[in-house]
Amino acid sequence: MSHTDLDPISAEWLALHQDHERYDRWALLIKLLALLVWLLGWHWWVTWPVTLVVALLWGQEAIWRTWQARLGDRLLAIEQDGAKPFRLYSEWRGQRPGMVGLMLAYAKSALRPTVAYPYIVLLVLDAARKWLF
Numbered sequence: 001m002s003h004t005d006l007d008p009i010s011a012e013w014l015a016l017h018q019d020h021e022r023y024d025r026w027a028l029l030i031k032l033l034a035l036l037v038w039l040l041g042w043h044w045w046v047t048w049p050v051t052l053v054v055a056l057l058w059g060q061e062a063i064w065r066t067w068q069a070r071l072g073d074r075l076l077a078i079e080q081d082g083a084k085p086f087r088l089y090s091e092w093r094g095q096r097p098g099m100v101g102l103m104l105a106y107a108k109s110a111l112r113p114t115v116a117y118p119y120i121v122l123l124v125l126d127a128a129r130k131w132l133f
Contacts, residue, residue, distance in 0.1 A: 062110035
């Protein structure tokens, strides 16, 4: 069955679900990149640039996960109340927080355990290496 064979709300749900899953795969790649950067830094004894890059990648994943959460919110709205199709952006614009609210949303995403891991571990190991070696 293709997207064209579905009613509009089902087609939207399927497209959003597929995108939601893609966000997970890209987030895993961000984590793997952070691990690779950290391992290379450990090997070459580079400290502060590695800490900075790992922290930046953590922030990037937090932003990525915040975007993913918007898709999840729309998926839930479709599932719960049969929302009107094709309203993702207009609904988000109507609920969009200001700059401070957006920064808080990014911080909240960054502190979720599934996002914070492995960044906290890498940053703690990096700090420990500076003091122990």
